[in-house]
Amino acid sequence: MTAETVDAVVIGAGPNGLTGAAALADAGWDVLVLEEQPEPGGAVRSAELYPGFRADLFSAFYPLGAVSPAFAALDLESHGLQWSRSPNSFGHPLGPADEDAVVVAREAADTAADLERRCAGDGEAWTKLVDQWNEVRSALLQLLLSPFPPVRGSASLLRALGPAEALRFARMLALPVRRMSEELFGGEAARLLLLGNAMHSDIPPDAPGSGVMGYILTMLAQDVGFPSPVGGASALTDALVRRGEHAGMQVRCGSRVTAVDVEDGSAVAVCTASGERIKVRRAVLADVSAPALYGTLLADSAAADRARDDLRGFEWDTPVVKVNYALGSPVPWRSPSLSRTGTVHVGADTNAMARWSAELSTGVIPESPFLLFGQMTTTDPTRSPAGTESAWAYTHLPRGITDDESADVLAERVDAQLEAYAPGFRDTVLDRAVQRPSDLESADANLVGGAVNGGTAQIHQQLFLRPAPGLGGSRTPVGKLYLASAGTHPGGGVHGMCGWNAAAAALQDQKRTGPLRRGLHTLGRRVMS
Structure with a gap:
């Protein structure tokens, strides 16, 4: 039996993997995406958990997706x-x-x-x-999302x-968000x-670093x-998927990659759990976590030994x-103002957020958790049907605490927190489903221990x-192998840029020209207005 050979294999059909695959397919490459789960999407999936109610199983709101240069270039x-x-x-x-x-x-x-009504001067501020955001928007997004070092974005800013x-x-x-907000x-x-937006990370x-997150998400919200x-x-x-398939990309679900074969310092094939060995001519893009790439898929590679030393200090984000x-x-x-609001930050004024963060840092399961609440209908x-609401809430356990019992305790405290801010909330619940860290990881191997940010x-x-x-950036110590997940810059969030940047690096290394390389020169202008 002849082994299958393609120009590129993309490991993982999350938004980064699919974006990178579509970009390579646009350049004329023969691209195969291999996904472990029975359907594509990674942490961008939805399902009907209760009759007539559509729930987003992981991520739900996408301000970065709406301004993503990659998504704009793909014209989704x-x-x-x-x-x-x-x-x-x-x-x-401010409180319950x-x-x-x-x-x-x-x-x-x-x-x-509204802000001026609450505090004189805050409306003008x-x-x-x-106004500042409108002035820097294009340059800042280019700086934050494009490969490092962001020369073009820095010059534009x-x-x-x-x-x-x-x-x-x-x-x-550079300010911490508390100090930024006070200034x-x-x-x-x-x-x-x-402050509330900074707590999304x-x-x-x-x-x-917290100030950057608070500023970006708050300005995108406006x-x-x-x-x-x-x-x-x-x-x-x-x-x-439709965009990639339009360019010739193939997606194969239920196909778990177990190893990347390396010869003479370069990736030459991937192996799957079913025994397939798929050869690659040009590149492997890995939309997997950094520890999985270097600790599992490259287990027998000398390059992985060096990388594992570099990853000794790798830190996951807190479990969800x-x-x-x-x-x-x-x-x-x-x-009443919250009834027309998609996202509600529940459970903390300024000092309470600091206490909540300290509890997570010291291993304490918060008694009064800060949580994000999404009103999807x-x-x-x-x-969902008219007059109802499909909703979710998520919060965090302390780093390293991922057991189901602790998760269930925290979920009960989430219910209590919502009841405090919305008396009678419990009476509106037709159905409730908890996703624990173990559930998240079993549904998407990149969500290790319920960490949703890739680190x-x-x-x-x-x-x-x-x-x-x-190990910074999408290139790895192994030739033709690229990290394309949230484990590399620019990190978490649904924007596809980790996969886009990895595809750009692969094309650049192959000295190929095509729509993606030409598009790199105009990323700033492609940001959606």
């Missing part, structure tokens, strides 16, 4: 993708008794007016921040701001907008909202516990240090 809208967003992007009540929670409205002027303002802007981004706003409501609010695909997260995956709800009626929030009315987002494991010193 022409392959069926439609975005939907809620009237208010997100909100953050808050009947007037602050929200980010669709129009910046409305958000500013918000307007200035949005410098031109946009000038040397003096660029230095001030760089200082602002920008006088009132707690406005500060919470930044595992960076403590007093640590450098810019493009927190959009979700019409029909569920799987609609984004379906569009990526997610609770999915089918609600028979809208959430009975104390604050509010965002996309196709998700901590803290500064010591970002940029050229991601996934580890000496």
Whole structure:
């Protein structure tokens, strides 16, 4: 029997793998995507967990996807993708008794007016921040999402701001989010907008790097909202699959890759659990975690021995516990402003967020967890029958605590937290399904121990240090082998750029020209406006 041979194998059909595969197929390569699970998507999948209710099983809101240069270049809208967003992007009540929670409205002027009502001067500060965002948006996204070092993005940002303002802007981004929010706003409501978004990652609010996350997500919320695909997260995956197949990509599910064969320092084939050995002419893109690539798939490679030494300090992000709800009626929030809001940050004012972060850092299961709450029918009315709500909440266990018992304890505390902010919430629940860290990992091997970010987002494991010193970027010590997952820069979030950058590196190394290489020169201009 003759072994199958293709130009490139992509390991994993998550958004990064599918994006990289489509880019290579566009360049004329023969590309095969191998996926362990019975369906593609990785952590971008949805399902009907209760009759008539469509639930997103992992990720749900995609502000980075809406501005992704890769998704824009692939023109996913022409392959069926439609975005939907809620009237208010997100909100953050000050506490359980808050009947007037602050929200980010669709129009910046409305958000500013609400902030000014709460604290004199904060409306003007918000307007200035949005004006600044509009000025730096394209250059900053190019800087943050393109391969490191981001020469083109840095130059664009410098031109946009000038040397003096660029230095001030760089200082602002380097601030911990608590300090950033205090410098920008006088009132707690406005500060919470930044702080709550910073907590989407595992960076403590007093640590450098948290400010970047808070700023980016808050400004994207005002810019493009927190959009979700019409029909569920799987609609984004379906569009990526259709786009890649349009260019000739093949996807083969139920095919777990067990090894990457290396000869003379380069990847030459991949082996699967079913005994197949598929040869590659040009590249292997691995949309897998960094520890899985170097610790399992390259187990017999000398290059992997060196890489494993570099990965000794690798740190996962904190485990996630997610609770999915089918609600028979809208959430009975104390604050009416939250009823038109897609994402709600629940459970913490400024000091409570710091305490929650400290509990996670010290191994304490939070008694009063900070959580993200998604109202999916509010965002996309196709998700459940009229007058109902498909919703979810997720929060974190301390790093290293992943057992089912602890997860169930935390899930009960999530229910209690929601009841405190929305009395009568429990009475609306038709059905409830908990996804523990073990459930997340069994459904997607990249979500090790319930970590959803591919490794901590803290500064010591970002940029050229991601996934580890000496292993930064998509290129690996093995020729023709590229890391294409969230384990490499620019990291977590559904934007496809890890796969896009890996495909760009593979094409560059093969000295190939094509649509992707030409497109790299105009990434900044391809960012969606």
